[in-house]
Amino acid sequence: MSDTALEPGQGGAAPLPASHDMSEVRDWIALLKPRVMTLVVFSGVVGLLVAPGALAMPPVLAVTAILCIAVASGAAGAINMWFDRDIDAVMRRTAKRPIPDGRIAPRAALAFGIWLAVGSVTVMWMATNLAAAAILALSIAFYVFVYTMWLKRRTPQNIVIGGAAGAFPPVIGWAAVTGDVTLVPIILFAIVFAWTPPHFWALSLWAHDDYARAGVPMLPVTAGARETRRQIMFYTVLLAPLGLAPWLVGFAGPAYAAVAAVLGAMFLRHALAVLRDAQDEAGRSLTRDAPAKACFRFSLYYLFVLFGALALDRLVLGA
Amino acid sequence: MTPEELALFHKRRRGRNIAILLVLVGMSVLFYFVGMARILRG
Numbered sequence: 291m292s293d294t295a296l297e298p299g300q301g302g303a304a305p306l307p308a309s310h311d312m313s314e315v316r317d318w319i320a321l322l323k324p325r326v327m328t329l330v331v332f333s334g335v336v337g338l339l340v341a342p343g344a345l346a347m348p349p350v351l352a353v354t355a356i357l358c359i360a361v362a363s364g365a366a367g368a369i370n371m372w373f374d375r376d377i378d379a380v381m382r383r384t385a386k387r388p389i390p391d392g393r394i395a396p397r398a399a400l401a402f403g404i405w406l407a408v409g410s411v412t413v414m415w416m417a418t419n420l421a422a423a424a425i426l427a428l429s430i431a432f433y434v435f436v437y438t439m440w441l442k443r444r445t446p447q448n449i450v451i452g453g454a455a456g457a458f459p460p461v462i463g464w465a466a467v468t469g470d471v472t473l474v475p476i477i478l479f480a481i482v483f484a485w486t487p488p489h490f491w492a493l494s495l496w497a498h499d500d501y502a503r504a505g506v507p508m509l510p511v512t513a514g515a516r517e518t519r520r521q522i523m524f525y526t527v528l529l530a531p532l533g534l535a536p537w538l539v540g541f542a543g544p545a546y547a548a549v550a551a552v553l554g555a556m557f558l559r560h561a562l563a564v565l566r567d568a569q570d571e572a573g574r575s576l577t578r579d580a581p582a583k584a585c586f587r588f589s590l591y592y593l594f595v596l597f598g599a600l601a602l603d604r605l606v607l608g609a
Numbered sequence: 610m611t612p613e614e615l616a617l618f619h620k621r622r623r624g625r626n627i628a629i630l631l632v633l634v635g636m637s638v639l640f641y642f643v644g645m646a647r648i649l650r651g
Contacts (some may be wrong), residue, residue: 351643354643417643
């Protein structure tokens with residue numbers, strides 16, 4: 291950790307009352323984007339658990355691999371917050387983050403992120419294998435350089451291509467056990483990849499004012515809400531059959547297939563409700579984006595239940 | 610900087626030093642167990 295934030299009065303990190311000691315810890319934790327980390331860790335755990343030979347892996351190595359995925363996710367989040375501090379400051383949703391609010395110095399956050407990134411990749415290599423460590427490094431680099439620094443401010447397709455960064459964890463979990471990448475982890479990657487656009491665009495439908503203020507070219511800002519609704523539908527149509535792919539290739543059993551089919555149908559119903567939402571001439575929702583909010587909530591539920599069903603199918607039913 | 614501010618500054622630095630110590634101890638324990646697991650697995 292850099293001493294930068296310790297210097298009194300520098301970078302907004304002036305001494306705080308003693309009662310604020312814990313809030314400083316919370317600020318450092320906030321840099322790791324813990325809510326994003328939850329999903330990353332969960333999909334990484336599933337990738338690890340469903341890999342052949344997972345149960346023969348020493349638990350300490352499995353736990354270390356998951357810890358590395360979590361820390362790497364946090365590292366990428368911290369570096370993202372360092373780079374995006376200017377746009378975070380003008381968006382309502384992010385203005386109170388530790389860097390734009392002056393509670394952590396930007397340089398300290400960057401150093402924190404870099405140390406965590408290097409540490410997580412090194413420990414992953416030491417605990418598991420080179421393949422898992424290399425994919426972990428690639429996922430951090432992809433999120434930081436491709437998504438954060440290159441795409442996010444340049445193209446409305448930022449979420450589509452950048453979504454690949456969030457799709458790596460199940461592949462990393464799998465590689466940590468097997469040392470290679472086969473068809474199944476690629477399918478898991480594809481599921482998260484196709485899931486990301488409807489998930490984020492549903493959110494951006496009602497948060498696009500914030501993005502417009504910050505000059506971030508999210509799809510509703512550049513192409514309008516109507517086109518965003520069509521794109522949500524398009525990716526959901528792609529996602530629904532992809533959810534069945536683990537069963538189609540013989541990796542999962544009928545119980546998983548049933549869950550995937552029901553979840554896919556429910557997601558399609560939500561996407562259709564978003565598409566048919568009452569709108570004005572400009573495509574703006576007349577229902578305060580109620581269907582988009584429901585779609586966003588369901589998308590979170592979808593991934594947790596789908597991946598949970600896959601893990602249960604493999605571990606309990608032994609598909 | 611007033612004496613009160615200086616005292617708070619030292620208190621925060623002490624807290625961070627303790628946090629770094631705990632991280633280092635945790636990493637040492639982790640490395641030990643990871644090393645043992647890899648050796649035992651062959």
